Amino acid sequence: MPDEAPFVLVGEALVDIVIPVEGEPTDAPGGSPLNVAVGLSRLGIDSLLVTELGDDDYGRLVHDHVTGSGVRLHEGSVVSGHRTSTATAHLDEHNAATYDFDLSWTLGPRTLPRPARGLHVGSIGASLRPGRDAVVDLLDQAVDAGVFVTYDPNARPVFLPPAPQAWEDLNEVAAHADLVKMSDEDVHAFAPASTPAEVAGHLLDNGRTRLVVVTHGGTAAEAFTRAGSVTVPSPRVEVVDTVGAGDSFMAALIAVTIDWGLDLNRSRVEALLAAAHTVAGITCSRRGADPPTRSELPPGWPAG
Numbered sequence: 401m402p403d404e405a406p407f408v409l410v411g412e413a414l415v416d417i418v419i420p421v422e423g424e425p426t427d428a429p430g431g432s433p434l435n436v437a438v439g440l441s442r443l444g445i446d447s448l449l450v451t452e453l454g455d456d457d458y459g460r461l462v463h464d465h466v467t468g469s470g471v472r473l474h475e476g477s478v479v480s481g482h483r484t485s486t487a488t489a490h491l492d493e494h495n496a497a498t499y500d501f502d503l504s505w506t507l508g509p510r511t512l513p514r515p516a517r518g519l520h521v522g523s524i525g526a527s528l529r530p531g532r533d534a535v536v537d538l539l540d541q542a543v544d545a546g547v548f549v550t551y552d553p554n555a556r557p558v559f560l561p562p563a564p565q566a567w568e569d570l571n572e573v574a575a576h577a578d579l580v581k582m583s584d585e586d587v588h589a590f591a592p593a594s595t596p597a598e599v600a601g602h603l604l605d606n607g608r609t610r611l612v613v614v615t616h617g618g619t620a621a622e623a624f625t626r627a628g629s630v631t632v633p634s635p636r637v638e639v640v641d642t643v644g645a646g647d648s649f650m651a652a653l654i655a656v657t658i659d660w661g662l663d664l665n666r667s668r669v670e671a672l673l674a675a676a677h678t679v680a681g682i683t684c685s686r687r688g689a690d691p692p693t694r695s696e697l698p699p700g701w702p703a704g
Contacts, residue, residue, distance in 0.1 A: 405446075405513075405516055406447060406513065407448070407519075407654065408512065408520070409433045409434075409447060409448070409449050409450065410451070410510070410520070410521050410525060410535055410538055411431065411432060411521060411525025412433060412523060413433070413434040413462050414485035414486055414487050415428065415429055415485070416488075416643065420491045421492065429465035429466065430644070431487070431523070432646075433449065434449060434466060435644045435647035435648070435689045435691070436552070436654070439647060440651045441469050441470040442692065446517070448472045450474040450538070451473070452477065452506065453477055453482070454484040456484055459484040462484060476510075483504075485501070485502060486502045487501050488501075494639075495640060495641040495642060496642050506530055507534040507535070510534055517548070517658065519539070519542040519547055519549050520550045520650075520654060521550075522552035523553070523554035527555075540576070543576050548657075549577045550578065550581070551581070553574075555589035563592075566590055574603050577608065578609065580603055580613070581649070581653055582596070583617075584596060599612075600612035600614060600622075601624070611623060611664070618642075618684070619634055621673045621677065632670055632677065635677055637681040637684050639684045640685055641684070641687060641688070647689060648680045648682075652679035652680070678697060678698065679691060679692060
């Protein structure tokens, strides 16, 4: 049964054109907020995606993918005459992805559904103008309504403004968020002279953010609260590719904190990171951004 109030996700939806070192390219729906929405829905959370799609073949591919995973599209997300965006993912010999984009983001004003269980923003949708303005307005609406807010900057340097503006933009969005998840690459993109601990400390000082999680590729994840920090190593996984792994990690963080809240002791924070590692690890074990359903997770997930 879907929840009475949906968890709202806003940002880009596109088609990933995946080019492996060997073999034929494949087309698959993607975009960080879309991937998080699919991951959340597969974990049993009613999810509503606010995005921009064209009424073209790629748009229909994305539509069928998200609705097939139980995600609802917000009214107005399919735009007549709009071209659905694409991201070409080039996999290296270690199956890690780098991207080229053909993308626009012109989202206009939207009203946050009431009630909403939460709001997630991130990646290109939270950084690229002019659509970014509508995202910030939704964040203001969420804060005014007392809604739980999460943020993953998921930096795409080609879409970032010059460094000082990018850092200012990051702080503006993060100031709305209860939970911020970053990768170590995000930290370097937005604050190249700072450590993850320094960036996390800065974000935790803004008065609203209560948990900052920094992932370190396939090695570990750190969680920072005002009480201290916790590091949990990543489990060993036979990696097929890393496409969507960070988004699966984010979806798991949201799903668990919806249940547990953010008043977490050290053991609960460790369990939270372990739960997110499990979900991301399954995604890494198969091709593309294909997060697991709740039934594919170990019995009792999340343990803690």
